[in-house]
Amino acid sequence: MFSPLFWFFAALTLAFGIGVVVNRNPVASALCLVISFMGLAALLVGLDAYLLAVLQVLVYAGAVMVLFLFIIMLLDLRAEARRKFNWLGIAGGGLVALGFVGELVFVISHNPAGNQKFPPLQARVEFEGFVHTGPIESADLAPPETTILLPKTSETAKLGAGEKVVEIVPVAGGKIDDVREIGREIFTNYNYPLQIVGVLLLVSTVGVIILSRRELK
């Protein structure tokens, strides 16, 4: 990710995260949280995690925050009345949080492995049939999906039946099909957890319905 954009969205996420904590009005807190989640989604785009960025916006900034705002409206919460400050509690909580930040900075500054850049992405591309290895401009000789990824010499070759060309090519961030990769993982290696999560969603739906009945028996 281009660095100024990274720092912009990181600052946005953190600033509105602080806004969630310091706002007295719950509605303002919830709206700050929405913007913070948007910034986080932008950071995920910078990490080439497009599916998760979209899910972040849909699930968190969409569904979850609508639920929060709906509950705030339902309970008719106003800005919190000022109460007697519990100085001991605030000092203790602040101290623990600051200790966490100090530990974080210590660990990160002693982690030279993390100072490397993110390695470039590559894609493994298999070709069958016509392979056109020319520049993209002369793309009329072969199907377009086989022409884009091999910018080498300008020639066209006909492969025999069953013959394949496998190339490892550098790929721009936007060309990563992470939906397919994550889908493959979910439906093969992580199929059992996926079923369990399905059951969890069912259980939580039933639980919410039971919890929000008028009389709790």
Add this chain to the structure above:
Amino acid sequence: MSPTLNDYLLVSGLLFAIGFAGVLLRRNIIIIFMCLELMLNAANLSLVAFSRFNVGPNGLPNYNGQVFVFFIITVAAAEVAVGLAIIVALYRSRQTTHVEDINSLKF
């Protein structure tokens, strides 16, 4: 220069610390719940950063981390639904969302 892994980890850790401070300092139960969401998202960011950092032999990110984030988002959505239902039930019986007013179990 492009950001490094440590930059992402720092942002993630700071976001976690903000959520952590919110859980410890705020007394409104709904805002505590929002701060919990903030902490979950901070963990998600560091998981995705690690996933992108560990490019496998096929040249793609290690998608195990992203699948884990997928599950975290799902579980967090379920958790929000149940948690808010509990808060509504609590509000019905006590007419408050302030944690210091809910002290029946306090020693």
